[in-house]
Amino acid sequence: MKRIALFLIGLLVLGVSFRPEKIRFEIPDGWPRPTYDFSKNPLTEEKAALGRMLFYDPLLSRNNTISCASCHSPFNAFAHSDHALSHGINDSIGSRNAPGLFNLAWQRSFMWDGAINHLDVQALAPINHPREMGEDFKNVIEKLNGQPSYRGMFYRAFHDSVATGERTLKSISQFMITLVSNQSRYDSAQRGQTTFTTQESNGYSLFKANCANCHQEPLFTNRSFERNGLSVDPQLNDQGRAKVSGDTSDSLRFKVPSLRNVEYTAPYMHDGRFKKLRDVIQYYGSADPASFSIQPTHAIVLTPNQKTDLLAFLLTLSDKKFLMDPSHWDPAMVASRGGNRR
Amino acid sequence: MVYQPYPTPPLIRLRFLFLIVWLSCTNKTTASGIEIAFNCTASRLEDGGYWTMVGTDTIFMNTLRFYTTDLKLVSGDKVVYTDSVAHLIDLTNPEGLHSFNVTMEKAPDFDAISFELGIDSTSNCSGALAGDLDPMHGMYWSWQSGYINLKAEGSVGSLKSYNTEIQYHIGGYLYPFLAAKKVELQTKSSNRIRVCFDLNRFLKATLSSGENHIMSPGTKAVSLSQAAVNAFMICQP
Numbered sequence: 001m002k003r004i005a006l007f008l009i010g011l012l013v014l015g016v017s018f019r020p021e022k023i024r025f026e027i028p029d030g031w032p033r034p035t036y037d038f039s040k041n042p043l044t045e046e047k048a049a050l051g052r053m054l055f056y057d058p059l060l061s062r063n064n065t066i067s068c069a070s071c072h073s074p075f076n077a078f079a080h081s082d083h084a085l086s087h088g089i090n091d092s093i094g095s096r097n098a099p100g101l102f103n104l105a106w107q108r109s110f111m112w113d114g115a116i117n118h119l120d121v122q123a124l125a126p127i128n129h130p131r132e133m134g135e136d137f138k139n140v141i142e143k144l145n146g147q148p149s150y151r152g153m154f155y156r157a158f159h160d161s162v163a164t165g166e167r168t169l170k171s172i173s174q175f176m177i178t179l180v181s182n183q184s185r186y187d188s189a190q191r192g193q194t195t196f197t198t199q200e201s202n203g204y205s206l207f208k209a210n211c212a213n214c215h216q217e218p219l220f221t222n223r224s225f226e227r228n229g230l231s232v233d234p235q236l237n238d239q240g241r242a243k244v245s246g247d248t249s250d251s252l253r254f255k256v257p258s259l260r261n262v263e264y265t266a267p268y269m270h271d272g273r274f275k276k277l278r279d280v281i282q283y284y285g286s287a288d289p290a291s292f293s294i295q296p297t298h299a300i301v302l303t304p305n306q307k308t309d310l311l312a313f314l315l316t317l318s319d320k321k322f323l324m325d326p327s328h329w330d331p332a333m334v335a336s337r338g339g340n341r342r
Numbered sequence: 343m344v345y346q347p348y349p350t351p352p353l354i355r356l357r358f359l360f361l362i363v364w365l366s367c368t369n370k371t372t373a374s375g376i377e378i379a380f381n382c383t384a385s386r387l388e389d390g391g392y393w394t395m396v397g398t399d400t401i402f403m404n405t406l407r408f409y410t411t412d413l414k415l416v417s418g419d420k421v422v423y424t425d426s427v428a429h430l431i432d433l434t435n436p437e438g439l440h441s442f443n444v445t446m447e448k449a450p451d452f453d454a455i456s457f458e459l460g461i462d463s464t465s466n467c468s469g470a471l472a473g474d475l476d477p478m479h480g481m482y483w484s485w486q487s488g489y490i491n492l493k494a495e496g497s498v499g500s501l502k503s504y505n506t507e508i509q510y511h512i513g514g515y516l517y518p519f520l521a522a523k524k525v526e527l528q529t530k531s532s533n534r535i536r537v538c539f540d541l542n543r544f545l546k547a548t549l550s551s552g553e554n555h556i557m558s559p560g561t562k563a564v565s566l567s568q569a570a571v572n573a574f575m576i577c578q579p
Contacts, residue, residue, distance in 0.1 A: 040469065115486035120469030124477055128484035138478045165478030169470035244486060246519070246560065 020157070021045035025105070028182045030190075031218050034105035036119060036177060041170045043177065046157040049331075051175030053153060054168065056330040059143050060123075061133035068126065068172075071098040074328045077261035077319075078102065078179065084272030086132065094131050095236055097272035099257055100265040102181040102322065108223050112254045112270040113244045123172045141165055179328060181260050182218075183321040186313075190218075196316065202306070203313025210284070210300045214256045220317065225253040229291035230283075233271055240270070253293060263318040277314060281307050374449040377534045378413065379441035381577060382406060382433045384541040390436035391496070394542045401508070401545055403496035406433040407481065408570070409461055409474070409489065411522075413444060415452040422450040428461060430474040430481060433539065451531045459571055460491030460522030466515035488513050488559065491521055492570055498549070506554055512566050514559025521559060521567040525574045538577035544569055 023043040027034065041047075054060065058067040071086050072078040078101035080086055086094040096112055110116035116125060126132040127140060144150045144163035151161040158167050188194040196204060207215075216222040225241040232238070232252065241250035254270050268274040274283065285302040289295065302310065326334050384392035384403070391404040408431055415423040425444045433440055461475070466488050470477060481490045492512040514521040529535055547569035556562050 037469075117467050117487040118469040121477060121482070121484075121487050124482065124484040136480075137484070138480060141478050164472065165476040166470045166472040169477065173469070245516075 020047070023048060023178065025177070026180075028180075028187075028218070031182075032106060035108050036105040036173075041120070041173060043174055044157065046153075047171045048174040048178050050150075050153045050157045051171035051173065052328075053150075053331055054172050055175050056332065059147075060127055060135060060140055062135040062139075066133050068123070069330065071126070071132070072101050074330075075264075075323060076100065077181065077264045077323060079265035081264075081266065084267050084275075094129070095238065096270050097267060100261055101176055102179045102260065103219060103258060104179065105177045106219055106223070109255075113241045114225060114255060115244045119173045119176060120169045122176075123169055137165060141168060144168065179322075181319040181322040184260065184319040185316040187319075189316070197312070199309050199312040200316055201313075203309035203311065204316075206302070206306055206310045207313050210296065210302075211259075213294050213296070215259050220259040221256040224256060225250065226256050227253050227291065227293035228284075229287045229289070230269060230273070233273070236271055238270065259314060260317045261319055261322065263315055264323065277311060278307070281310055373445045373447055375443045375445045375533065376415075376449060377441050377443050378410075378455075379534060379536050380431050380433060381440065381536060381538045382541050383538045383577070390434045392434070392541055394545065396542065396545050396549055399549070400499045401496055401549075402499070403494060403541065404434060405493055405495035406539070406541070407431065407435075408459060408492040409481065410442075410457045410459060410525075411461060411465075412456075412458045414456045415450060416454040416456060417450065417452045422452055428465070428474050430479055449531070449533060453530070454526060454528050455535060455537075456524055456526040458522050459525050459567065459574075460513065461489040461515070462522060463515040463520065465489070483511070483513065483558075486558075488515050491567065494544075498554070508548075508554045509557060510548065510555075510566055511557045512563050512570065514563050516559065519559045519561065519564055521563050523567050523571045525571050527574065527576050529576045536577045538575050539570075540573045540575060544573035547572070 021044055023045055025034070025038060025043055055068045055072075058064045058070070060067060069078075071080045071083075073081060075081075080098035084097060086096065086098045099112070104110075104119055107119070108114075110119065110122050111125070116122050124137055127135050127137055141163050144154075150163060154163050154167060155161040157171060185194060189196050214222055214224075214226050214228070230252075239251050241253040241255075242248055244250075262268075262277065266275060266277070268277070268280050274280050281302070284300050285307060287300065289299050322328070382392055384394040386392060387402070389404070391402060392406070393400060393402045395401070409428055410431060411426065411428040413423075413425040414421050423444070423446060429442045431440055431442075465471060465475065475489070477484075481493060482488070483490060490511045490513045492510070494508070494510045494512075496508050498506050498508055512521055527537065548566055551562070551565070553562060553566075556566055
């Protein structure tokens, strides 16, 4: 009792202010309700700023060389360009392709096989993975507690300068949650602010007829695990969802990726087997629809012109504003350029 | 902890003042406490580990940690007290407490206690949690979501073979591989209950299954969890 009173008097003498700036999370028109439970982790400017700092900080890896952004670059809609399989600590090669990160508040589970059930615990996977960041999470927390600049940021975010696992993870989530991409040409056309070219609108029709049952609008994913007929890479022998569910009928099912920003997220598929979007369209044009988990009503037959139309439509999903938003970039880099909007 | 000072507007200072006055005026009623203390029935090693013999094998354990949740005090067929908080018990931490306290206004009479060995499905799907459930305690899988309910690691040295590692990370929250299980123990009312983990009994069961490494959810994890449940007993004070 006495200690509490003394402590409070101490605080009183020092004087403490704590007024977190709440962030309003806006749900774009016509989008479903987010799956992320904001009540357990209310968004604030301070927490999101801390999360952004952590996302770009190689301190999260064992030898302080790899940050989240090493594999998730803002200029590739947070995917990993050029690397079919992700490239981590000491040049080790992982077993899957790093996906883009955006609209995560709507996602039901994470990873190509849904092994992670909640965004908050996602960061543990790369941090602990020996071929990604190779670090012990407890050690990350110790390193954070040893850095005066982080103590200040934790204080501003949580009214307490101590870094804990929970606070660290929730902050990283907050930054990722703020990565919303809904400013593409497709979105403008939907809002009636622009109209598609003939080529784009032909492509849109082809898309709705052949692709949209899995890559459902407006998120461009049905948020489920499907089989799109790809053959197994015998070296990786990745069974996808079945490994997590233990159910053989889930064999070779993978998360249906969003196709938003697909222009920037090459290479494609869980193992990055296709380098170009053209290769992907070529693949679907020759795929056997009987091998799909959702049976199409007809085979996907595309003439060369139709392939180009479909490609033109996929390019309308590029959100340049999202890529060029400095509030998503490395805060250190933005500071050195003398501008920061968040 | 170091608190970083930031300037405060006067109104907030006033609020603290009120809080102090209020805290010093409220009268605390005296509460009763019950201590639940855990022990391991095996020979203790200097570093906090244990050793025991199973057949001709000598087994050294350097990690023995588990979660207990949902403590209940039971009288007849009635639950007279429930504490749903999760506690991480680390029997191999030489400094750590191997017990927790529950406080209540008046301690009831009871003739049995029960607790869950492990974490329920809801908590397993709730993202990052605080306190004993903070993933930084090393009781959370990283490559896939879920808590490790019980972690037991050590080595077996037998006359016939070289030392082999044993590593059990028992968990799983998805049907049908739910690993959390209830431990029920008869005991007399007391303000200190000593629960013992019979390491020898646990290892006899696990080693006879021939598995030295169980690191993911599944049928094996579920049966190991049952072996752990069977190893709990009330020990005499």
